[in-house]
Amino acid sequence: MIAVFWVCAVLSVAGGFGMVFSRKAVHSALWLALTMINLAVLYVSQQAEFLGIVQVVVYTGAVMMLFLFVLMIVGVDSSDSLVETIRGHRLASVAAVLALLVLVLTMINQATQSLALNIVPTGLEGANADEGGNVQGIAKLLFGRYVFAFEVTSALLITAALGAMVLAHRDRLTRVPGQEELSRERLADPATAAGLPAPGVYARHNAVDTPALLPDGSIAENSLPGALVLRGTTHDVREEVAVTRAAELASDPKQAQEEQS
């Protein structure tokens, strides 16, 4: 038992430090997960099996993974700005941490005082035995004394689901064209009937962000994928095409004459 404590305590404190001192948000999240798993082990070793499992399933499993999802969506490599936007932020944080420290020390002090008064901490063994087990004991409280609060949490969950829907979903104002309509539309125009030109395919390399050149040497802007155009990450080839064209014309006077006439 004491070995479990020392291993998990050291690891969870290390996780806490790791979380605070990591520069990347994902690393911080993973350090926090380490802390939480170790706390779960500590709970189980204190006969609070239910709490330990919930800690792993809900906190480490659901909440931390949700955290990671959000971080990944926002962008893993988007580094946080470390500029303080609130004046005296650091000072206030230090004060808050000190206050919390006093609070925790008081709790430890009260616990040790009761030891000095020969009040022996009984742990959960007695309570668990009374109810026929830790899970049974919690079930009795959850579906007995606190059944009303337990049922009302469903209102909270419905509100959360409804709120997410209200903030994110809306009905469409315009009809989305179907596959048949799209293909008819495409075939109606002879220029696109055989499909749009593929993006840049060249002798030396292929590139999806570079537009294709049509047989007459002009640039086919519609060969670029729409998503890349919107993102603005396509390659501008106008200058290169102009240079190449000039070189071609210089090396071939006959063609240059044709071009001029």
Added chain:
Amino acid sequence: MGVQLPFPTPQIEYSLLLPVLVILGAAVVSVLIEAVAAESLRRTLQPLLAFGSLAIALAGCVGLWDQRQVVAQGALVVDGPTVILQGTLLILAVLGALLMMESRVDPAGDPFAARASTIPGSADERGFGARRQTEVWPLFLFAVGGMLMFPAANDLLTAFIALEVFSLPLYLLTGMARRRRLLSQEAALKYFVLGAFSSAVFLFGSALIYAATGSLDFAGIADAVSADPTSGLLLSAGVALLLAGMLFKVGAAPFHQWSPDVYQGAPTALTAFMSAATKVAAFGALLRVMFVALGGAAWDWQPAVAVIAGLSMLVGAITAVVQSDIKRVLAYSSVAHAGFILTGVLAASPKGLSGSLVYLVAYGFVTLAAFGLLTVVRSPAGEATDVQQWAGLAKKSPVTASVFSLLLLTMAGLPLTSGFTAKFAAWSAAWGGWQTGVVVIGAVSSTIAAAFYLRIIVSMWFSEGDDAVVVALPGLGTRTVVGVGVASAVVFGVAPQLLLGLVDGVGVFLR
């Protein structure tokens, strides 16, 4: 392990829980209507359901008048204060719902965004035009259900869940204004982040109180407190954190920072309901915690509450003076009112309880009416909330100007208005002893506030106005809300014994 112990079926007194259960049940049905009914049908069904359930709950609440009982396995208490607070909340909810339905004052439609998910200013948003987001109704009903539970909660766990049940829908509704949507969304985010933080503080406080007393029940905490009156640091820290969490909800200084921004950003119809009903619910719960659970340690929390009450009154009154937006003026004045009500809490006596309840009832109706009236004074850009735009209002609409003047004078506490009755009831409880100082601060700060209210009144009656500002003719709903507010201000002012007698009849908290 493996021993099968008999599990007693929990006793739920359904008839005594009627108001809460009807409202929460209606909210769930309302969500189902959202899922199955067509939009045109929802527009009529949802308000019908809301008003119907509020009426049934109100009738049930009246039926509970003489009940004094701990119900639902000790989760909730039905006693006099519960019934009067729930009744007040339900009437305020009916009035709030009337404001939410109003679609005549704004040519663009009702107070809420056609679709909250559209990007403000986008073509998509314009495409939805004057359509309505009927999801506001289930959210509103959930909020009302949570508010009904909060002052009745008999343990810290139930109180916390009730707090969350009514807060979450309010965060959402705050961000759904039809006009000035960026401001509204910013307000919602602020409210959500700060509110979540204050809930965490509340929870931390509950945990510390549990650690100190070994109980989450108010009665159990009271026993532990009276068994060991020299409460340790653990209990004090727990009480401090719990107080901070609850004072955030009532908007008392220095936990009021969210309220001006949120009151300003939220759709005015919701601000009206929120400013009145949240205060009633949160003060109800605060009174129960302080009087029932921590009554034995009153000497410990009274100084802290005294400081917060004094600070709220002064900060609210003085900051209101320098505001240029009328919604912010009312927000800061509600901070000051929180301080006035805390004066009643401070008394820690049955008289303090009835004084606070009188104040809550009087304040709720008047505030709701004042915010309701803000919606009718309009400029082409929406509501005209700049104080200067209200200048010369009396020439455009003498009725609006008179009613608003009366409501402001009531808030200032002019004799023969309900404001005076309320202040008298709350302050007479705290008068005498060392609390007298707080009452004096209250008198000073209400004089400061009165000066500012008078300045608005003078500018409404005696200066030239902006021609772009017009007074819209509101629908029956808004007129009812304003009418009820004015009636309560006059009736409870001229015949205070009606309100005082009603509240005195409810007795004290049941333990």
